[in-house]
Amino acid sequence: MVQSPSIDSFSTIQDIENLSELNMEENSDLCVKIDNPQKHLDTLETYVTFRITTKVARIEFEDNEYVVRRRYNDFLWLRQKLVDCHPFCIIPPLPGKHSLVGQLDRYSKDFILLRMKALNVFISRLVKHPILSCNEHLKLFLIASQTDFNLHRRQRSNSEKTKTSSSLTNYTTLKYRHLEFDKTKAYLTTLTDKLVAIEKISHRINKEKQELVSELQYFYPIFITWATTEKELASILQCTASAIEKTANVQNNIILSYANTIGNPIKEFVAYIEVVQETLQKRETYQSAYESAMEELSKKKTEKNKLLASQDSQTQTTGFSLWKQPTCDDKLEKLGLIIPQLVKKAELHQDNLECANEQLRSDLEQWHVEKQQCLKKVLLDFVNKQIELYEKGVAAWENVTSRITVQIPTK
Numbered sequence: 001m002v003q004s005p006s007i008d009s010f011s012t013i014q015d016i017e018n019l020s021e022l023n024m025e026e027n028s029d030l031c032v033k034i035d036n037p038q039k040h041l042d043t044l045e046t047y048v049t050f051r052i053t054t055k056v057a058r059i060e061f062e063d064n065e066y067v068v069r070r071r072y073n074d075f076l077w078l079r080q081k082l083v084d085c086h087p088f089c090i091i092p093p094l095p096g097k098h099s100l101v102g103q104l105d106r107y108s109k110d111f112i113l114l115r116m117k118a119l120n121v122f123i124s125r126l127v128k129h130p131i132l133s134c135n136e137h138l139k140l141f142l143i144a145s146q147t148d149f150n151l152h153r154r155q156r157s158n159s160e161k162t163k164t165s166s167s168l169t170n171y172t173t174l175k176y177r178h179l180e181f182d183k184t185k186a187y188l189t190t191l192t193d194k195l196v197a198i199e200k201i202s203h204r205i206n207k208e209k210q211e212l213v214s215e216l217q218y219f220y221p222i223f224i225t226w227a228t229t230e231k232e233l234a235s236i237l238q239c240t241a242s243a244i245e246k247t248a249n250v251q252n253n254i255i256l257s258y259a260n261t262i263g264n265p266i267k268e269f270v271a272y273i274e275v276v277q278e279t280l281q282k283r284e285t286y287q288s289a290y291e292s293a294m295e296e297l298s299k300k301k302t303e304k305n306k307l308l309a310s311q312d313s314q315t316q317t318t319g320f321s322l323w324k325q326p327t328c329d330d331k332l333e334k335l336g337l338i339i340p341q342l343v344k345k346a347e348l349h350q351d352n353l354e355c356a357n358e359q360l361r362s363d364l365e366q367w368h369v370e371k372q373q374c375l376k377k378v379l380l381d382f383v384n385k386q387i388e389l390y391e392k393g394v395a396a397w398e399n400v401t402s403r404i405t406v407q408i409p410t411k
Contacts, residue, residue, distance in 0.1 A: 029057045030127045032142065034120045037112050038069070047071050048107065050116060052123075054142045066143040072097075074141065075119060077153060081137040082126075088359040089132055090279050090367055092125040093271040094118070114260075118268065125370070131359075174284060175291045181357075184364060185280055192273050199266045206258045213251050220244035239403045243396040250392045254385055261385055265378045269371075276367060283356045290349035297342040304335045 036051035049069040056064060075094055082091045095118035105111055127133045140152060223241035227234040311328050 028127070030133055031055045032123045032127050034116055034123060037116055039107060046107070047073075048112060050119060052142060060139070061143065063143075068142065068144065068149075069146065070141065070149075072115070072119075074149070075122065078137060078141045079122075082132055082135060085135060085137065086131060086359075087282050088279060088356040088363075089129065090276055090360075090363040091132070092122050093268075093275050094122055095268070096271070114264065121268075129363075129366075174287055175295075176287075178287065181280055181283065181360070185277065188273050188277055188280075192270055195266050195270055195273075199263060199270075202258070202262045206255055209251055209255050213248050213255065216244055216248035216251070220248070236400070236403055239400045243400050246396040247393050250389050254389055257385060261381045262378065265374070265381075269374055269378075272367075272374075276364070279360060279363075283353075283360055286349065286353045286356050290346065290353045293342065293346040293349045297339065297346050300335055300339050300342055304332065304339065307332055307335070 032052060032054050034050045034052050037048050038051075039046065039048050049071045052066075052068050052070055054066040054068075056066070072094075079091060079094055082089070095115050126138060132138065140149065144152065220241040223237045223244070227237035227241070230237065307328055311332075
């Protein structure tokens with residue numbers, strides 16, 4: 001059973017207009033927009049799906065436009081597939097699942113609209129990526145019918161269960177540090193600390209503003225009551241009460257906008273930083289694997305050289321030995337088979353590491369550009385809200401000043 005959108009549901013005309021910043025770009029060959037959330041009431045579960053509209057001008061797509069519906073778990077599946085296929089691409093994060101406390105409110109209009117906006121940001125980052133946008137799993141996610149998509153997911157899930165899970169080498173302390181990526185790691189740590197501090201302090205300030213607004217609600221009625229007993233000052237007192245009330249309302253609007261202006265954007269970008277840090281960590285596992293392969297190869301070469309030196313020494317001093325010589329030859333023969341295999345293994349790890357470095361450099365360059373855009377937007381929204389607070393506050397109090405000036409004649 002599907003609940004159709006209504007005035008009180010998730011998708012309204014006004015809400016869609018608020019997402020105008022997410023409209024598809026005409027100059028792109030792949031554009032995706034997410035909207036129109038719907039609640040589904042099944043026997044065993046209740047869930048929400050979103051409409052995904054894709055406009056495409058690529059040869060590998062048969063049509064130019066597709067419309068499908070996907071739920072949040074489908075986005076989780078897609079992201080995991082991208083992580084598996086492209087371990088050194090920076091895969092953008094998804095909006096987090098609701099907390100246990102938040103589960104009671106997970107079908108509220110505000111929560112769904114917030115999630116929908118975050119999903120739009122996620123999919124927008126994917127389609128702008130030169131590699132991720134060409135992934136077959138993303139293509140299937142965007143165009144497959146619900147039946148085909150569910151069938152594909154089940155088939156892939158069953159086949160993966162039969163495979164032995166192979167993980168990357170566990171992270172160990174690297175023998176050789178990579179200066180370029182170490183600088184990036186240090187920068188990300190510093191940036192995270194700054195953003196977390198800003199979020200914490202702004203959250204505390206927001207709580208203090210709530211207390212201020214609460215006090216102002218008791219403050220302005222005093223002037224209204226006073227005006228009833230002072231006819232000569234009544235107009236001024238009423239204007240003062242009105243100014244205080246308007247100031248309280250503006251402050252309250254700032255408080256209500258905190259989550260969208262500062263709180264959620266900063267938390268979302270901190271999650272994005274964590275994704276970059278995880279990708280850097282995976283690169284280090286490849287470097288660790290390469291260093292281990294080179295160390296093993298070096299040991300085998302050293303062992304071979306020692307055996308050759310020992311063999312020459314024994315030949316010069318003691319001559320032919322019936323029982324020692326075959327043992328040394330056997331070891332040398334075995335090493336002769338092992339060393340070429342280790343060379344290939346080391347070369348493979350070196351190639352993987354170089355590919356990882358190049359891919360990560362490219363993604364980090366693009367990530368820094370996006371970081372500038374995101375943080376500028378957060379700061380600009382914050383500044384505009386402060387300007388709004390100041391201008392409306394000044395306008396309210398200037399009205400009081402003009403009333404006082406009119407009613408108190410100058411000598």
